[in-house]
Amino acid sequence: DVKVTQSSRYLVKRTGEKVFLECVQDMDHENMFWYRQDPGLGLRLIYFSYDVKMKEKGDIPEGYSVSREKKERFSLILESASTNQTSMYLCASSFSGGGSLGTDTQYFGPGTRLTVL
C-alpha cells in the first residue's frame, strides 16, 4: 500500500513565524502535491512537483514556497505565517506512468491542521 505521511497532525504557530510542513511518500512517485482545504472552498492546489527540484505553482501559491530535494520528500514553507493561512493542509503523491489513460490517482496523507494565532 502507498503510504503518505505528514510531519504533524496539528500545529499551532504565531503570526510571522516561519512554518515547515513536511510530507514523505514511500512509493517512489514522481508527482507530489500540496493542497489546502477550507470549508465551502473545497481543495485548492498550492504547489505541485513533478520531479526532484522541479516545481510548478498551483492555483493559490501566494504566501507559500516549496522544496523538493529528494524524491520522497516534499516540503511546504510558509515564510511568514498569517492568520488567513489557518487551514487543513493535505499532501498527495501520484505516479507519472500511463499518460492520460487513468493513472492520475492521487494518494493522500492524513493532513495537518494548522492554526495561526
Next chain:
Amino acid sequence: SQQGEEDPQALSIQEGENATMNCSYKTSINNLQWYRQNSGRGLVHLILIRSNEREKHSGRLRVTLDTSKKSSSLLITASRAADTASYFCATDRSNYKLTFGKGTLLTVNP
C-alpha cells in the same frame, strides 16, 4: 479553478438505503475519479472511470459517466454508518493535476 461540482452538498439517509451523489464538470476530461474523506482525515481514492466508459462497479459502489452531459454519479448501495464521510469528484487537468469539487457530505444514520 473548481471544475467538478457535487450535488447535493449534504445528504442524510438511513442505514440500508442507497445514496446517490452527482458531479458536473465543464470541460472535456480523460477520466473522472471519486474520493472519500472521513472527518478530519486525508482523501482516499474510491474509483476511476475513463472518458470512454459509461459505468463502473466496485463492491457497493456504482459510478456512471455521461460525457455528453458532462456529469457523473456515484451510487452507494445498502449504505452503512461507516459510509458517513464527504465524497469528492475529481477531474484530470494538465500535468497529472486534478481539480476537486467541493464535496457532498453523506450522513448515514444507524
